Amino acid sequence: MESLRFVLPQSEIPTHWYNVVADMPSAPLPPLGPDGKPATPEQMGAIFPMAILEQEMSSERWIPIPQPVREIYRLWRPSPLVRAARLEEMLGTPAKIYYKNESVSPAGSHKPNTAVAQAYYNRQAGIKRITTETGAGQWGCSMALAGQMFGLDVRVYMVKVSYQQKPYRRSMMQTWGAEVFASPSNLTQTGREALSRDPDNMGSLGLAISEAVEEAASRADTNYALGSVLNHVALHQTIIGLETRKQLELAGDWPDVVFAPCGGGSSFAGLAFPFIADNASGGRNGKSVRLVAVEPTSCPSLTKGDYAYDFGDASGFTPLMKMYTLGHDFMPPGIHAGGLRYHGASPLVSQLYHEGLIEAMGVPQLATFEAGVMFARAEGIIPAPESNHAIRAAVDEALRCKESGEAKTILFNLTGHGHFDMASYDRYFSGELEDFSYPEAAIKESLQHLPRFG
Amino acid sequence: MESLRFVLPQSEIPTHWYNVVADMPSAPLPPLGPDGKPATPEQMGAIFPMAILEQEMSSERWIPIPQPVREIYRLWRPSPLVRAARLEEMLGTPAKIYYKNESVSPAGSHKPNTAVAQAYYNRQAGIKRITTETGAGQWGCSMALAGQMFGLDVRVYMVKVSYQQKPYRRSMMQTWGAEVFASPSNLTQTGREALSRDPDNMGSLGLAISEAVEEAASRADTNYALGSVLNHVALHQTIIGLETRKQLELAGDWPDVVFAPCGGGSSFAGLAFPFIADNASGGRNGKSVRLVAVEPTSCPSLTKGDYAYDFGDASGFTPLMKMYTLGHDFMPPGIHAGGLRYHGASPLVSQLYHEGLIEAMGVPQLATFEAGVMFARAEGIIPAPESNHAIRAAVDEALRCKESGEAKTILFNLTGHGHFDMASYDRYFSGELEDFSYPEAAIKESLQHLPRFG
Numbered sequence: 030m031e032s033l034r035f036v037l038p039q040s041e042i043p044t045h046w047y048n049v050v051a052d053m054p055s056a057p058l059p060p061l062g063p064d065g066k067p068a069t070p071e072q073m074g075a076i077f078p079m080a081i082l083e084q085e086m087s088s089e090r091w092i093p094i095p096q097p098v099r100e101i102y103r104l105w106r107p108s109p110l111v112r113a114a115r116l117e118e119m120l121g122t123p124a125k126i127y128y129k130n131e132s133v134s135p136a137g138s139h140k141p142n143t144a145v146a147q148a149y150y151n152r153q154a155g156i157k158r159i160t161t162e163t164g165a166g167q168w169g170c171s172m173a174l175a176g177q178m179f180g181l182d183v184r185v186y187m188v189k190v191s192y193q194q195k196p197y198r199r200s201m202m203q204t205w206g207a208e209v210f211a212s213p214s215n216l217t218q219t220g221r222e223a224l225s226r227d228p229d230n231m232g233s234l235g236l237a238i239s240e241a242v243e244e245a246a247s248r249a250d251t252n253y254a255l256g257s258v259l260n261h262v263a264l265h266q267t268i269i270g271l272e273t274r275k276q277l278e279l280a281g282d283w284p285d286v287v288f289a290p291c292g293g294g295s296s297f298a299g300l301a302f303p304f305i306a307d308n309a310s311g312g313r314n315g316k317s318v319r320l321v322a323v324e325p326t327s328c329p330s331l332t333k334g335d336y337a338y339d340f341g342d343a344s345g346f347t348p349l350m351k352m353y354t355l356g357h358d359f360m361p362p363g364i365h366a367g368g369l370r371y372h373g374a375s376p377l378v379s380q381l382y383h384e385g386l387i388e389a390m391g392v393p394q395l396a397t398f399e400a401g402v403m404f405a406r407a408e409g410i411i412p413a414p415e416s417n418h419a420i421r422a423a424v425d426e427a428l429r430c431k432e433s434g435e436a437k438t439i440l441f442n443l444t445g446h447g448h449f450d451m452a453s454y455d456r457y458f459s460g461e462l463e464d465f466s467y468p469e470a471a472i473k474e475s476l477q478h479l480p481r482f483g
Numbered sequence: 484m485e486s487l488r489f490v491l492p493q494s495e496i497p498t499h500w501y502n503v504v505a506d507m508p509s510a511p512l513p514p515l516g517p518d519g520k521p522a523t524p525e526q527m528g529a530i531f532p533m534a535i536l537e538q539e540m541s542s543e544r545w546i547p548i549p550q551p552v553r554e555i556y557r558l559w560r561p562s563p564l565v566r567a568a569r570l571e572e573m574l575g576t577p578a579k580i581y582y583k584n585e586s587v588s589p590a591g592s593h594k595p596n597t598a599v600a601q602a603y604y605n606r607q608a609g610i611k612r613i614t615t616e617t618g619a620g621q622w623g624c625s626m627a628l629a630g631q632m633f634g635l636d637v638r639v640y641m642v643k644v645s646y647q648q649k650p651y652r653r654s655m656m657q658t659w660g661a662e663v664f665a666s667p668s669n670l671t672q673t674g675r676e677a678l679s680r681d682p683d684n685m686g687s688l689g690l691a692i693s694e695a696v697e698e699a700a701s702r703a704d705t706n707y708a709l710g711s712v713l714n715h716v717a718l719h720q721t722i723i724g725l726e727t728r729k730q731l732e733l734a735g736d737w738p739d740v741v742f743a744p745c746g747g748g749s750s751f752a753g754l755a756f757p758f759i760a761d762n763a764s765g766g767r768n769g770k771s772v773r774l775v776a777v778e779p780t781s782c783p784s785l786t787k788g789d790y791a792y793d794f795g796d797a798s799g800f801t802p803l804m805k806m807y808t809l810g811h812d813f814m815p816p817g818i819h820a821g822g823l824r825y826h827g828a829s830p831l832v833s834q835l836y837h838e839g840l841i842e843a844m845g846v847p848q849l850a851t852f853e854a855g856v857m858f859a860r861a862e863g864i865i866p867a868p869e870s871n872h873a874i875r876a877a878v879d880e881a882l883r884c885k886e887s888g889e890a891k892t893i894l895f896n897l898t899g900h901g902h903f904d905m906a907s908y909d910r911y912f913s914g915e916l917e918d919f920s921y922p923e924a925a926i927k928e929s930l931q932h933l934p935r936f937g
Contacts (some may be wrong), residue, residue: 204912252801
């Protein structure tokens, strides 16, 4: 009986993260302060520990994973690489399809890979509490879990509409010991002002970020943690691709093409970046791996955005970053892949895309759910709506192989499970799920508001 | 870095299930028909395929697992055996604690181990559709998943109150292609009669069983599937303990005591029965493994029930089985471990308990949630309320070791995750969760209604 899952022993948990900066054709463009000059570590030191800022700026190829972080990774890592043999059969494709199963973490997604590292470095720096924001709840859960592992208090500002609609994500965070507040709250100046303007304000991710950052900046024992976009987050996620490379060797295979969902960009970076090292050194047997970021057609930062300096948050609070952006005040349609509703893409992902080292594509919402249901019926696991974007792309590639007769090897990132997204599946089955049209006018409008310098 | 997870390669998925009947001091007592005479295979053949009835009556020690069943098991098996090192540290115990993680199946529990086998045998017998019932939804999900894997239509009668309160379990079943009906429905005579008596009838497990059985009995292409209690279900679940034994050898360890939650008894049977073979042949190094079934104090069939012939369902529709029972019309308090709210225990588990080969204990609801939260904070995974019963027992044993200084090895069955039970955790955190008192009067009353013959 052929093995479908390729599992590494825990002794094979990577000892180093891979820093793609070392293999980029040109150095990353720095973040800029409000004055248009490069942001200094001192400016960012108010909310991040120095070890993380060093990683943010590093160009070292290999960065050691601290032993206590590897020890926590043991709770669910190495995650399995799985051959989707039943999906191949269902599609009748000659292609081979593999997926890296990041849904196996206790929080249900890849997010704890960086949350655990960030908790560790903050703990090392003497920090007692972490503030962060969460929308749908994936990141808040991951930070709650990670804080518990290193004895940090975690305070999560959860967008009020999600706080009310997703009580179970909130209960998960509480199970791991975190405090969760509906944002806007009356705990911060930002929150109080928002509530005084509109007592019924249901919150936004931008507002929740502002509240979390305000609390972190105002207390010496408190730092802030972000779950995507930044370089150190992408770095920590490379453990996904590093494990995958070893597992592919076990399977005796190598991908022609890699797909991962792309919102802020951390799950794409995590799986794809380690293959850039291979491509940079000429590929395997002279063959480069195609690396494809898959985004929603309704929030198409890479495929339809400008490559420009823009704020990381909606309210213009963060440093400016050079990235593909739809404009920081672009409000994406209410798609169910909440983790992909971000106006920009990570600066590293953006620069690699700009320089032609990676590709990007958009897929519409209904087609992603169709692919997710197909995957669930073939492979069992019910995927997160974010993951369905990568699955759609993989399925379409496999169907093209069926047409052409090519036996390509396809790899995708199953970034999380859909156990807390069943309401979205319900809407899909009842025919209530919409396909949003491409929000051309809204993007055009918000791109008018890009900061003018930089 | 020490390994905490012991993972077998897929080639080590067991080739045979273990039938504990071969090692029982006396033969199992047969089920009886309504006339008090042993039920015949012909009587049961209306709703079960012959291959399953043969397993139900077999006394062969090893029963081959069909290759197509092993191939589906590959989607998540072998499941990990995990050393709960952080829990040990949190408790400050010299004991070693291991858990078998059955929460990794796509449906989130051990239930698919038998659902997949039952789907296969029904498919082999030419059956086109399966009917079953579900309360909280664990079993319905598992049967929906298994039916999809073998191309069977699955129709689930879901207790109406759960159908309304647990829409996400329903969406999961639909994602796997099953049809789900609120029970009582107007699809069966039983359902129509119940609705005509009371149009607002919110259903019960007994009623849902009756609807599923009625449909299966009335159609030649349709069979019925049950998720616990019966011998063949216990048999299929022994894959849990068989894998665990191999994994303990990898870990270089052997348990002193094994805990598993016990409702109908299938998860206990699954983990514990294979150790009965060891105990029967004198134990390892002359040491027997203590095997402890953990039940809720509010539904204490083994610890407070009578050992008697009783119906398997509330309405007296099934054959009579000799088992520890609280009386078939005992209505357990509304504890959140829905899978343990059953009036009896599997006949095999009951007989082994009666003959002193296994032990049983009861734990109260609040203490189980306290242990579950402790486990989640140490090990990450949020357990199902059913699993929390085994965790409570394991934690208490580890704390006794702390007192005595003994370095025992403790093993328990993590039967499922709690992703669809967060409302129960919510109630626990908000202080709304009750500890029910021992329902002595209700049990005394229902034991009066035991059938008088047999």
